[in-house]
Amino acid sequence: MRLAPFRILLGLFCLLVAVWLVMPTLVIIPMSFNEKKSLAFPPSGFSWQWYANFFTNPDWLSSFFNSLRVAGLVAVAATLIGTLASLGLSRMKHAGAGLLRAILITPMIVPGVVLAIGIYAVYLDYQLVGTTTGFVIAHTMLAIPFVIIAVSASLEVFDVRLETAAASLGADRFTTFRTVTLPLIAPGILSGLLFAFVTSFDEIIVALFITSPYLKTLPVQIFTSITRDADPTVTAVGTIIFIATTLIISAGLIISSKSTRS
Amino acid sequence: MxxxxxxxxxxxxxxxxxxxxxxxxxxxxxxxxxxxxxxxxxxxxxxxxxxxxxxxxxxxxxxxxxxxxxxxxxxxxxxxxxxxxxxxxxxxxxxxxxxxxxxxxxxxxxxxxxxxxxxxxxxxxxxxxxxxxxxxxxxxxxxxxxxxxxxxxxxxxxxxxxxxxxxxxxxxxxxxxxxxxxxxxxxxxxxxxxxxxxxxxxxxxxxxxxxxxxxxxxxxxxxxxxxxxxxxxxxxxxFIGESTSLRGDAQTSGNETSLTIAGQKIVAGGKLAGGQKPVVLLRPEKLSLASAKTPLTAGQNSLTGEVSEAIYLGSGSKYQVTLRDGSVAIVRSSLEAAPFSIGDTVDLRWSVVDAKLLADDNRADMTMT
Missing domain, CATH: 3.40.50.300 (P-loop containing nucleotide triphosphate hydrolases)
Structure with missing residues (x-):
């Protein structure tokens, strides 16, 4: 009981930190319903016009579908490569495995701008700037570490001896993988897939370098729109993306926490 | 079928x-x-x-x-x-x-x-x-x-x-x-x-x-x-069951091997191929304890020792007997046998036919530790 004042102070401090972390995101939501064409805060009036604009303006819609397409392909490619890499790494016995894992994780650690410059330089030579292929390759590279981390966590708690048991019961290696290993690491793979999708969907740095007027992703469109004119449509887009990614990431976290518990 | x-x-x-x-x-x-x-x-x-x-x-x-x-x-x-x-x-x-x-x-x-x-x-x-x-x-x-x-x-x-x-x-x-x-x-x-x-x-x-x-x-x-x-x-x-193993200076005569343990001589049937050190192995229920006064019957071996542990098991008793050369024998006796207490000087006895002559191998001791 003597500690009560200290506890209240600590609580207030934590609340302050929480507000500080969440505020910039939450400011977007009321702004997206602004009646005037301005980014002023606090907003005045109420209207759905910026949402309507997003769904009718071809610039916004095409960039949105570009992002969906790229992120979808990236999610599949990164999950496939990342899962296979995790399986290989988990079965490697010698010391090289640690080094190899570190190399595969580097895209997550290297500053985005550095990667972007490198990618841009190479893409100019190979005419990959402004192509879906270019976006998918670059984003897959960025997403693979997330898949490896998620799947490796699942493999960490997977009991390899179950594969021996399956073999004794008559299952060949592929059947064992399909009926025993895959179902047990599926939560890790699924959360890797979601993280890969989100990584690509909201990636801006590399995208700004390799974009072209013919292929813009949503984050690029947001950036150019807000630097060219103060179009409040970005706040509506921001709100939509915020809600969508929150849902996807929570799903991923729930799935992966379930898998590590079992 | x-x-x-x-x-x-x-x-x-x-x-x-x-x-x-x-x-x-x-x-x-x-x-x-x-x-x-x-x-x-x-x-x-x-x-x-x-x-x-x-x-x-x-x-x-x-x-x-x-x-x-x-x-x-x-x-x-x-x-x-x-x-x-x-x-x-x-x-x-x-x-x-x-x-x-x-x-x-x-x-x-x-x-x-x-x-x-x-x-x-x-x-x-x-x-x-x-x-x-x-x-x-x-x-x-x-x-x-x-x-x-x-x-x-x-x-x-x-x-x-x-x-x-x-x-x-x-x-x-x-x-x-x-x-x-x-x-x-x-x-x-x-x-x-x-x-x-x-x-x-x-x-x-x-x-x-x-x-x-x-x-x-x-x-x-x-x-x-x-x-x-x-x-x-x-x-x-x-590895299987309890046993007592006895070692000593060995001599072979005919189809018999005798061991001298702390000055006392015992015999066991059989002999080992040349060069092998013999061990005499005894199961606890084949051993009996007797006071030194009791006369020895024919075909029996006897070694003197001191009771170092006596455990009552309900169905009988279990004794540890420390022999003069320092080795320890494990004895199981039925309820009818006369009881002994820790510190008693006793004769450890068994029939020659109940002893098993085996080759000594240090492998056995290594794995028992």
């Missing part, structure tokens, strides 16, 4: 497994009869589990041959061997119910659902887990999980069942009950069982025959009684 005909004979011939410089299995040969319950007994690292893994197909042989039912299976991968395996760690699939776990080998063999359901019910019935078909492994106790694992390993009627210390993770009471269950299931199935354990009591309870492993080799194969009464090596004698 009688029960015994369902089991397969196993022939292991010259099985050798090397890992670099380490020899895990050194020229092991073993024949197991169809339907026999064979236990591979030995301390850890003796090669018993390696032998089991070789038969199951989890480990390749460096050299040697392995045949089940007369056919060599060395070249077959594990999943084509059709051998049931029960692991110490259960190895049930956590994402499948008990029923699905047991049905797994049948599904792989393409059995249709009605037949599969029948087989699964039969196997679960046999291990008394029929009411648990819809539970998940995580909802079961260790003993229940191991019974399900057993059902899964026998559901596809393999001619051979391998068990790798299946009761090792369970407490004593449950272990004793499951031993009897395993014995019953073996009788009902007629399958050949190969059972790995380091627990000599478990081996005696379960087995038709026991193969005693030590340092990658088989020391002796025989029934529990043979191993206890007629051990051929000191290692076997010490």
């Amino acid at each position: 009688t029960a015994r005909e369902r089991g397969a004979a196993i022939d292991i011939k010259g099985a050798t497994k090397r890992y670099g410089n380490f020899t895990a299995l050194d020229d092991v040969s073993l024949h197991i009869e169809p339907g026999e319950f064979m236990t591979l007994l030995g301390p850890s690292g003796s090669g018993k589990t390696t032998t089991l893994n070789v038969v199951a197909g989890f480990t390749d042989l460096t050299s040697g041959d392995l045949a089940v039912g007369g056919k060599s299976i060395v070249a077959l991968p594990a999943h084509k061997r059709n051998i049931g395996v029960v692991f110490q760690h259960y190895a049930l699939f956590p994402h499948m119910t008990v029923g699905k776990n047991v049905a797994y080998p049948l599904t792989l063999r393409g059995m249709d659902k009605p037949a599969r359901d029948r087989q699964v019910a039969r196997a679960l019935d046999m291990v008394k887990m029929a009411d648990f078909a819809h539970r998940y492994p995580a909802e079961l106790s260790g003993g229940q999980q191991q019974r399900v694992a057993l059902a899964r390993a026998i559901v596809f009627d393999p001619p051979l069942l391998l068990m790798d210390e299946p009761l090792g993770a369970l407490d004593k009471k449950l272990r004793e009950w499951l031993q009897l269950e395993i014995k019953r299931i073996h009788r009902e199935l007629g399958t050949t069982f190969v059972y790995v354990t380091h627990d000599q009591e478990e081996a005696l309870v379960l087995s038709d025959r026991i193969a005693v492993f030590n340092q990658g080799r088989i020391e002796q194969v025989g029934t529990g009684r043979q191993l206890y009464d007629e051990p051929t090596t000191l290692f076997v004698a010490k």
Whole structure:
């Protein structure tokens, strides 16, 4: 009981930190319903016009579908490569495995701008700037570490001896993988897939370098729109993306926490 | 088809497994009869589990041959061997119910659902887990999980069942009950069982025959009684049951060997091949204690010692007697025998015919520590 004042102070401090972390995101939501064409805060009036604009303006819609397409392909490619890499790494016995894992994780650690410059330089030579292929390759590279981390966590708690048991019961290696290993690491793979999708969907740095007027992703469109004119449509887009990614990431976290518990 | 005909004979011939410089299995040969319950007994690292893994197909042989039912299976991968395996760690699939776990080998063999359901019910019935078909492994106790694992390993009627210390993770009471269950299931199935354990009591309870492993080799194969009464090596004698071993200066005359221990001379029948140091081995129930005044009967040996421990066991008494050369003898006496107390000077006596003359080997002592 003597500690009560200290506890209240600590609580207030934590609340302050929480507000500080969440505020910039939450400011977007009321702004997206602004009646005037301005980014002023606090907003005045109420209207759905910026949402309507997003769904009718071809610039916004095409960039949105570009992002969906790229992120979808990236999610599949990164999950496939990342899962296979995790399986290989988990079965490697010698010391090289640690080094190899570190190399595969580097895209997550290297500053985005550095990667972007490198990618841009190479893409100019190979005419990959402004192509879906270019976006998918670059984003897959960025997403693979997330898949490896998620799947490796699942493999960490997977009991390899179950594969021996399956073999004794008559299952060949592929059947064992399909009926025993895959179902047990599926939560890790699924959360890797979601993280890969989100990584690509909201990636801006590399995208700004390799974009072209013919292929813009949503984050690029947001950036150019807000630097060219103060179009409040970005706040509506921001709100939509915020809600969508929150849902996807929570799903991923729930799935992966379930898998590590079992 | 009688029960015994369902089991397969196993022939292991010259099985050798090397890992670099380490020899895990050194020229092991073993024949197991169809339907026999064979236990591979030995301390850890003796090669018993390696032998089991070789038969199951989890480990390749460096050299040697392995045949089940007369056919060599060395070249077959594990999943084509059709051998049931029960692991110490259960190895049930956590994402499948008990029923699905047991049905797994049948599904792989393409059995249709009605037949599969029948087989699964039969196997679960046999291990008394029929009411648990819809539970998940995580909802079961260790003993229940191991019974399900057993059902899964026998559901596809393999001619051979391998068990790798299946009761090792369970407490004593449950272990004793499951031993009897395993014995019953073996009788009902007629399958050949190969059972790995380091627990000599478990081996005696379960087995038709026991193969005693030590340092990658088989020391002796025989029934529990043979191993206890007629051990051929000191290692076997010490690993199975309690015993007293006596060492001293040896002399051979005719077909008799005599040992001089701290000035007292004893004799044992038989002699050893040249150059081997003899040990006289005595089982606790073959020894008796007497006060020094009691006259010696013909054909008896006697050594003087001091009672260093006396334990009342209900059915009799157990004594530790420290002999003059410092070695310790273990004696079990019946209730009728005169009681002794700690500190009493006694004569340790036994009939010459009850003593077993064996070659001394330091291997035996190494593994007992």
